[in-house]
Structure formats: C-alpha cells, structure tokens
Amino acid sequence: MHMWVPKAGWAKYKLRLRRRRLLLRAFRKKHEIKSVVSRIKQIRNEDVLAFVTLRNEIDRLPEFLDHHRKLGIAHFLIVDNASTDGSVAYLRDQSDVSLWQTDHSYRLSRFGLDWLTWLMIRHGHGHWCLTLDADEIFIYPNWKTRSLAALTDWLDRSGHRSFGALMLDLYPKGPLNDTDQRHLTSAFEHLCWYDCGNYTIEKKPAQNNLWIQGGVRARLQTLNPRDLPTFRGILPITPHGSCLCQCLVGQMKT
Template sequence: MPRPDTTQEPGVFASLSHQLLDAFGTLAADQLVLPPDGVTAVVLAYNEALRFPHFLDHYRTLGVRHFIVVDNASDDGTGALLKGQADVSVIETHKPYRDYKSVWRQLLCDRYLQERWVIFPDVDELLVYPGWSDLSINDLTRYLETSGYQALFTPMVDMYPDGPLNNLSYQPGERFLDCCPWFDGDGYRYNPLKGSHGKRYKTPARHVFGGARERLFHQQAKRPRNALDRWLLGSVFSLQAKASDTAFGRKLDHLLFKLVKNALPSPAAVQSKIPLLKWQTGTCFSGGVHGIDREVSAAPDWGVLLHFKYLDDFKSKVAEAINRKQHTDNAGHYLDYNFQIENLMDKGLRSSVSRRFKGVETLIDCGLMRETPALRNWISRLR
C-alpha cells in the first residue's frame, strides 16, 4: 500500500516531521501507512488491554477503516494485544500525556488526515447515533458532508451496572452494554462554558453537564437554587434548548448563564465532545476533544458517547490515575472519585433517575440524542 500523499510544501513537511519526532520521541509517528479513504480513529491509550477487544469490535462494526493508537507506555499487555492487527497502527511513546494529548492528535491529523473524517474516541467510549446499528459511520459522514456539516456533537453518557461494582467480573471481548446497561436519564443541562476557555474554543457554543458524574461527585454550589435558576435550567439551558448561531445570541446566552452559574456545582465536569470531525489543518482541541479553537459547522443531529468507566477495574484505574497525575488539574477529578470509591464498589450507581439502555430511542426520549427529519429521511432512503 503506498504511503499517503501530502499537499504540504516540502519545507513545511520537513518541519512537521521534526515536530512529530519531538512530540512522540520516535520516528514511527512519521512512518505510518494508512488506507487512502474511510474513517480513521485516532486513539490515545494507557493500560487498556481489558477494553480494547470490544472497543475494536464496536468501531469495526461501525465501519471504521483504520486505528492509529498512541500507546503511552502501557505495561498491561496493550501493546502485545494490538501488535500485528492489520487495521491498527501503534505509536509507542513515553512522553507525558498531560503535556502532549492535544498535540499528538493535531500533529497526526495534520500529517495524514487533512480533509478526511476522523473519530477521536477514548477506549472506554462507544459512539452511537441515530440509525445505529443499521447506519454505518461512512453513511453517517456522507450525510454530514452532503448536508454541509463538518462535525458531530455528542453528550457523554456514563453507563453503569445494576448493582455494586464489586459484583462485576468483566472479561475482555464481552459487550460493555451487557455489563453496564444503565444510565442517568435526567439531571443534565446544556450551557456555555464560563471564562476565557469558552471564548477561546469556538465549537461547540454550548456543552452538556450533569448526569451520573455530577450526581455522584460534584454537588456543591455557592448558593441554593432559586425560582429564576430553576426556570433558566428548565428552559434556556435544558437539553432541548437550541444553541444560538449568532454573535448576539451567544453573548445573551453568556449573560443569562451568569445569573445561574453560582447555583451550579463547581467544579463542573464537561459531559460532551466533538469526537467526529472532518479534519482541517491546524485545528486545535482544548486538551481533550471537548472543544475546538475555531468555528466548525456541527450537525443539529447529536450522537452519544456511551462511557464505560465503571467496570470492576474502576478502583485500580482511579488509583493509577492519581499516581500518574497525567489528567487535568493533577488528576483532581480522580481524587473526587477516590473520595466515593468504596461506596460505589459496595453499593453501585443506580438511583431513581436510572434508565436502562434499550437502543438509541431511549437516548432520544431523554433528549441526550437528537435526530432531525433530514437524517431520518436519509436513513429511510438507505434501507
């Protein structure tokens, strides 16, 4: 298979090669051989041998053509598991994840994937969308491109088991949903980011917050909610609300959000991403793939990233993250997890707002997924 072409000038290409070597510490990042078309997944991983078998099965079934995996010094057999799989290219690196996670994605896409559709899932995330599992990811990207969209927005929905995490015994290759079919069907909001972060990263205009993660770990606010707060959260910032596409509307959203922000938990974890994107050279993510530093036309349809953090290795994963200190705020959110760890391991995550996943219609009913008539018609024509 020929090496991918590049449209960059020779001097720029040489500079990019040097950047790849500096960011990864290996020549392998500049020597990949990829298929010339199809959706490519760019995946950053550390010690994910437990989840990779089903993760790969899921995305292969969707139609992902190739996987670029940045293996950040795994020591659990992840590298051996991936070695020799024809549709997986592995780049091993010991560079610190916290410093390079956004750079790695950007450089790889600038080098190999200009003007191509790329998906950026974590290994504990499974993308689903309207029409899943009848609609391939290639059919989805054709719909997006034909309709003039360059990205798909997705809430992140934490999935969990029926009972205590201590009762689980997940085995590699088993379907995540067979183990963790429950999620919070209520308790979300859809609002802009506050501060300079929201100004720097233009897409999306709003993010989803709440769900199981906030219910369990982030409940403290500066003041109790009043009647105005409840009205704003139930209307202007509900999941059903529409983000403004004008400068005036976005400014109004930020002004209204100032009225309610002190009644919301702090810190508040962002529960949405832009994981599927037609790559434009120089695009920069906000660390993770939560935000993009430019305005990109995202579809009004929403997918969902089903998030499978709560398997029986949750306790060891939290301890590992705290020890490595490679995540945001020196793994500060993992310290919050650790505070509740024994309760979750012994009692589980189920609550009065829990719903069982029975297909994407369940997510549409909750407002966590959106399907426009245009996409519905597209799907019906393909059937």
C-alpha cells in the same frame, strides 16, 4: 485612533489565535511519540479514520476495535502511553492499526490531544476523523443499521465539517464493587445504566456549543456544580464506570 471591533468578531479572532497556538503546541509535541508499526500506506482516500490514545486497555481493546470496525472505521491511528499489560503486542498484530508509543505525560499533552492533533495534521487531511479513548464507544442514531459512511455522507451534503457527540457515563446494575470490568464480556450487555434526569445545559456563544453537566458524577460527587466535569470535552473515567460517546468527528481539510 480607536477601532471598534464587534464582540462576535473579537471572539472569532481569539478562537483563531487559540487554534494556532494549539496547532503549534501539537507540532512541538510530535517528537514525544515514536512509531512502533506503520500501515499508513494502506489508507485509501475514502477511508474514515480513528485516532486513539490509550494506556493499559487490553481488556477493552477487542470489543472497542470490533465495534468501530463494524461502524466503518477503516484504520486506527493509536498512541500507546506506556502500557504494561500487553496492549502494544496486541495492537501490533492488528492489520488495520498504525501504532505509536510514548512515555511522556498524558496530562501535559492535554490528555493526549496534542499527540492526536499532530497525527491528524500528518495523516488526516481529506478524511473524516473520529477521536476517542479506548474506554469510549461511539454510537449515533440508527448506528446498528447505517454505517459511519452514511453519517459522513450526510454531514458532507449538509455542509458540516464536524460533529460533536455527548459523552454519557454508564455503569452496571447493582453495587459497583460487585462488578469487575476486566472480566465483562460486553460493555453493551453489562454497562447499560445511566442517570437521565439531572443534567443542566448551557449554550456558550463564543464557541457556539453546549455546556452539559450532570449525570452520575453530579449525583455522587459533592462538588460545586460549576466545578463538575462537562460533557463537551475529554473527561477522566470514573473508577467503575464506562464512558459512551465522547468523541468528535471532524474532517481534516487541506
């Protein structure tokens, strides 16, 4: 006897199966990260948490942490991937940071997502969780005057459990080779240019999300359009650019 399964139902089943596989993968990867300093006991029930993977980001860390603290991030759970530039020592001294370290492959951990998924499973239940890299800065409408708590309150009232954000590649004015990002005082001040008119948007019915491509990568790279990176997942940073807002806010429920 054959059983007919609607396409929508089959798509949902495949997504659930994929989610279970990714959760199992994260569970297996938990042994790759070792705790350096834990301040987990400081986390309060109402805190919004940030989950971050980084490597050799000492020049970006002060502004990165300061910006997200001002938004309302109460605690940072960070995985350092074998930094050699002093990032570990700097993060160890931050009172709102719990730090793990690993020398395993970033690529083979799904670009850090396996490690962060395990930490969210372990420590993110009941919290709104922001995931991003240290070369990314999260903003949203009215972010200068409204805290992250205001955003998550609105999401709660609206019945949303997650909030996806667009990643936008920013770059400085003038020739890229003339700018040394390591000595920039502020990404907001110097990296404020972006391509605004060459994007394509496609809706993916299975995931009910948008597939966005374009920007400076499409203008400078001679790839087939289908091979360009998308603005829906973690992207490799360009050598002289900065990435704004590739992150996902999601509430971990028990």
